[in-house]
Amino acid sequence: MSSSPIDRPIQSPLDKPVQFVSGVGPYRARLLGELGVQTVGDLIQHFPFRYEDQGPPQRIDTLRLDEPATIIGVVDQVRWQGGFGRQVKSTLRATISDGTGRARITWFNAPHMRQRLERGQVVRLYGKIGVENDLAHMANPRIEWLDPKADPASWHFGRLVPVYRATANLTSAQIARIVDHVLDEAVTAIEEPLPAELCRQRGLPPRAEAIRMLHRPTSLEETEPARRRLAYEELLLMQLAISLQRRWSAARARAPELPLTEKIDQRIRLRFPFSLTAAQNRVIRQIVADLARSRPMARLLQGDVGSGKTVVALYAALVTVANRHQCAILAPTEVLASQHYANIEKYLAGSRVRRGLLTGRTTKAERQRLLAATAAGEIDLLVGTQALLERTVRFASLGLVVVDEQHKFGVAQRATLKGIGLKNSEAGDSVTDSRTSREPHYLVMTATPIPRTLSMTVFGDLDVSSIDELPPGRQPVLTRLVDARSEAQAWLAVRRRIAEGEQAYIVYPLVEESDSLDLKAATVEMGHVAHDLLPGTRVGLLHGRMNKQEKQAVMKSFAAHRLDVLVSTTVIEVGIDVPNATVMVVQHAERYGLSALHQLRGRVGRGHKPSICLLMADRMGDLARKRLKVLCGTNDGFRIAEEDLRLRGPGELLGTRQHGFPEFRVANLVEDAELLLRARDDAAELVRQDPRLTRPIHQPLRAELRRRFRDKVAFMQVG
Numbered sequence: 190m191s192s193s194p195i196d197r198p199i200q201s202p203l204d205k206p207v208q209f210v211s212g213v214g215p216y217r218a219r220l221l222g223e224l225g226v227q228t229v230g231d232l233i234q235h236f237p238f239r240y241e242d243q244g245p246p247q248r249i250d251t252l253r254l255d256e257p258a259t260i261i262g263v264v265d266q267v268r269w270q271g272g273f274g275r276q277v278k279s280t281l282r283a284t285i286s287d288g289t290g291r292a293r294i295t296w297f298n299a300p301h302m303r304q305r306l307e308r309g310q311v312v313r314l315y316g317k318i319g320v321e322n323d324l325a326h327m328a329n330p331r332i333e334w335l336d337p338k339a340d341p342a343s344w345h346f347g348r349l350v351p352v353y354r355a356t357a358n359l360t361s362a363q364i365a366r367i368v369d370h371v372l373d374e375a376v377t378a379i380e381e382p383l384p385a386e387l388c389r390q391r392g393l394p395p396r397a398e399a400i401r402m403l404h405r406p407t408s409l410e411e412t413e414p415a416r417r418r419l420a421y422e423e424l425l426l427m428q429l430a431i432s433l434q435r436r437w438s439a440a441r442a443r444a445p446e447l448p449l450t451e452k453i454d455q456r457i458r459l460r461f462p463f464s465l466t467a468a469q470n471r472v473i474r475q476i477v478a479d480l481a482r483s484r485p486m487a488r489l490l491q492g493d494v495g496s497g498k499t500v501v502a503l504y505a506a507l508v509t510v511a512n513r514h515q516c517a518i519l520a521p522t523e524v525l526a527s528q529h530y531a532n533i534e535k536y537l538a539g540s541r542v543r544r545g546l547l548t549g550r551t552t553k554a555e556r557q558r559l560l561a562a563t564a565a566g567e568i569d570l571l572v573g574t575q576a577l578l579e580r581t582v583r584f585a586s587l588g589l590v591v592v593d594e595q596h597k598f599g600v601a602q603r604a605t606l607k608g609i610g611l612k613n614s615e616a617g618d619s620v621t622d623s624r625t626s627r628e629p630h631y632l633v634m635t636a637t638p639i640p641r642t643l644s645m646t647v648f649g650d651l652d653v654s655s656i657d658e659l660p661p662g663r664q665p666v667l668t669r670l671v672d673a674r675s676e677a678q679a680w681l682a683v684r685r686r687i688a689e690g691e692q693a694y695i696v697y698p699l700v701e702e703s704d705s706l707d708l709k710a711a712t713v714e715m716g717h718v719a720h721d722l723l724p725g726t727r728v729g730l731l732h733g734r735m736n737k738q739e740k741q742a743v744m745k746s747f748a749a750h751r752l753d754v755l756v757s758t759t760v761i762e763v764g765i766d767v768p769n770a771t772v773m774v775v776q777h778a779e780r781y782g783l784s785a786l787h788q789l790r791g792r793v794g795r796g797h798k799p800s801i802c803l804l805m806a807d808r809m810g811d812l813a814r815k816r817l818k819v820l821c822g823t824n825d826g827f828r829i830a831e832e833d834l835r836l837r838g839p840g841e842l843l844g845t846r847q848h849g850f851p852e853f854r855v856a857n858l859v860e861d862a863e864l865l866l867r868a869r870d871d872a873a874e875l876v877r878q879d880p881r882l883t884r885p886i887h888q889p890l891r892a893e894l895r896r897r898f899r900d901k902v903a904f905m906q907v908g
């Protein structure tokens with residue numbers, strides 16, 4: 190597809206470049222391009238984001254000042270002042286009358302109106318009413334030309350005017366006119382991708398009808414079924430793509446079968462100085478069932494910080510090793526990788542499992558040794574960072590990949606992660622059937638509870654297991670909102686705790702984008718804490734400007750209790766584990782998302798003593814207060830995530846935009862949650878009935894999938 194849309198033969202009116210629509214031309218085509226509109230097909234999918242209800246026309250003699258109104262009248266005078274061209278300031282003045290009075294209309298800098306407005310025309314105008322020389326006045330009103338020969342009764346209805354996302358040089362009204370121009374013809378070219386039976390069962394209007402209704406609704410009520418129809422289609426197509434892709438790769442990919450015996454299970458459990466929680470046992474059963482199959486596991490394991498995911502991952506790793514295959518555990522940062530490794534060392538002390546840690550800091554010699562051992566199958570369990578993804582890392586027989594905090598990895602890395610099994614030495618084997626590939630099982634862990642609607646889209650290709658229970662004896666963190674009035678008291682409480690030998694985190698949000706300002710703010714804050722708020726305590730500082738060694742040194746001091754207080758301007762690494770830290774103070778808490786705060790408070794409450802989290806915020810609006818109150822009321826990460834999704838949207842919830850979050854034109858993951866579940870079930874049913882969508886009635890659906898996902902998913906590239 191290297192040819193530009195212009196020299197490609199035109200198959201459908203929908204493929205026609207907008208430039209060739211009458212009234213567009215190269216200049217406007219460029220403006221439309223800024224809105225992502227290249228073709229007529231794009232244009233009619235540039236949907237209004239709201240409607241202006243203009244109401245029925247009013248008599249000119251009853252107009253009220255400063256209120257928007259619709260009037261219908263005959264143009265009696267038109268006068269043009271000013272120059273030509275876009276740059277020159279100009280004014281077009283007109284008067285219109287409707288038999289009850291006269292109104293003045295002015296268009297500023299609207300040269301296109303000059304040719305279009307003439308004496309004797311009947312026009313409908315909508316705008317805010319002002320006065321000029323004792324007459325009602327409208328400036329730059331919306332205008333619509335009416336047929337003077339038509340029955341005037343037909344004019345006297347209200348109008349729902351679509352409002353489009355526009356640009357500085359292309360107004361919504363101009364876009365509306367362009368859309369209006371092409372709509373009737375374009376709609377006839379729209380193909381229906383959904384099987385008629387499905388539309389009927391679900392009570393959905395046809396696509397062409399829905400698109401027409403969104404641009405030209407006769408009532409506000411009819412826009413909702415139209416929107417739902419298009420949202421459903423988007424969601425269904427996405428779920429179908431995910432479903433077909435999974436089937437396709439499941440059919441091709443072979444993973445080693447890793448069965449569990451009673452003996453192995455017992456041996457693994459002996460490694461843990463506690464018995465597993467019911468939730469841990471439940472997800473382990475799900476994982477074990479996956480591992481025993483030759484189809485690669487693709488599972489997301491979610492649970493709050495401290496819910497015991499690492500233990501579950503280690504269980505899976507040990508099942509893998511017991512079956513004489515290797516396991517790789519990936520963490521997003523060096524600190525986390527080291528911490529995982531240290532934890533695992535603790536559980537595996539004295540075991541025969543051969544393990545290694547590979548990060549960017551591993552010495553060259555050690556690295557060489559690890560790589561050789563891994564390739565030779567002499568390492569069973571390799572923990573590390575992205576360093577594990579480098580080409581030089583080869584596994585003799587990789588059975589399981591565990592990825593911690595997956596959404597912290599970028600999209601590109603995610604693709605590499607999936608391909609990691611291909612680097613496994615068997616992949617290069619010429620005996621391997623070219624249509625099947627060897628892949629490891631794949632387990633992703635995240636401590637950000639992800640609402641189901643999101644995990645179904647962002648991680649739609651994964652099965653989900655949730656740990657919804659904390660290990661016994663864990664104290665829920667008591668969370669309080671602190672405002673200016675209660676602040677002094679709050680610091681007193683912190684001081685008392687420190688005097689009793691406990692430790693505290695104090696987190697400041699990154700104030701400035703610039704590192705140097707951040708450093709300054711951090712230094713100032715630290716001085717403030719050490720001298721004014723918590724005098725006489727040992728305060729350490731962690732900020733974004735430090736390099737990894739410096740950060741680690743500070744965290745080590747804190748963990749060893751050589752510091753009482755850790756002031757941090759960067760979000761403290763997920764997974765830092767200092768059980769003696771029982772106080773978390775978050776400054777300017779209103780600037781964080783709820784899920785981020787929930788994660789932050791997961792840093793405390795890890796020991797036996799009750800912990801507190803103080804959310805400091807002054808000058809807070811009611812909404813912000815209500816939001817933060819959610820945290821005081823619950824420790825349920827899923828509820829918090831749902832609330833975050835509702836209030837801040839998916840991009841915010843997951844932190845960045847870079848992890849391949851699907852973009853929808855119409856669907857909204859908050860409002861359309863139910864629709865998404867229905868679409869998912871319908872997609873599953875379609876694939877069950879027609880696994881490759883080869884039946885004739887599914888051809889339009891297949892064609893649409895191909896159009897939308899051609900570049901994204903493998904099953905579409907092949908056949």
Ligand code: ADP
Binds near residue numbers: 466498501660661
């Ligand atoms: P996560 O990875 O979900 O944050 P971890 O697996 O690191 O959680 O577990 C957090 C802490 O809880 C660790 O100190 C771990 O030893 C402990 N832990 C995990 N599972 C249990 C359990 N079933 N009973 C008691 N303690 C547990």
Ligand code: MG
Binds near residue numbers: 495498499764
């Ligand atoms: Mg963890």
